[in-house]
Amino acid sequence: CPDGWYRWMNTCYYLSATKDTRSNANNSCHGMHSHLAHIESDDENTFLTELLKSDHMTAAWIGLWKAEKDLPEGNNCDLSCLRQGWTWSGKASISSKMEPKWNQDEPSGGTSCARLENTGEWFDKQCSTQYNYICEKPTLHQSKFICDANNGIHMFTPVFNP
Numbered sequence: 001c002p003d004g005w006y007r008w009m010n011t012c013y014y015l016s017a018t019k020d021t022r023s024n025a026n027n028s029c030h031g032m033h034s035h036l037a038h039i040e041s042d043d044e045n046t047f048l049t050e051l052l053k054s055d056h057m058t059a060a061w062i063g064l065w066k067a068e069k070d071l072p073e074g075n076n077c078d079l080s081c082l083r084q085g086w087t088w089s090g091k092a093s094i095s096s097k098m099e100p101k102w103n104q105d106e107p108s109g110g111t112s113c114a115r116l117e118n119t120g121e122w123f124d125k126q127c128s129t130q131y132n133y134i135c136e137k138p139t140l141h142q143s144k145f146i147c148d149a150n151n152g153i154h155m156f157t158p159v160f161n162p
Helices: 022-031 042-054
Strands: 006-008 011-015 059-065 113-117 122-125 132-138 145-149 152-156
Touching: 006 042, 011 042, 022 059, 022 132, 042 059, 042 113, 042 132, 059 122
Parallel strands: 059 132
Antiparallel strands: 006 011, 011 132, 059 113, 113 122, 145 152
């Protein structure tokens, strides 16, 4: 991974030191040939949560987004309804490999951007609010290391634990 990025599995993550709107955060990630983080597993959510904590940050923008046209109007939408239609940067649906990490009262509705808090929970927030942000991109090389243990040779991928 480039300097200033953190590696986990086959992905590099960048945690911004500055705060910005969701749109500007997205543009900054694109400028680094990356995108706002797409959380696809419980382990990835835990890793990013620990990364926030290690840098003493309370929250950061992630790539979870809901088109404004899909936001419910009025009060005729329960929590189950409010949780529908969210995608990663408008493309990929939330992975079926994990249960979404919404706070128990979230999303609250009326906003179309999401942040990860250092509790590991997701909250919907106004896109114009400024937060730190997490970018991700694949590693340049899918490195594997070889370990010669007493019971044979094993391949493994290094993992960063902040």
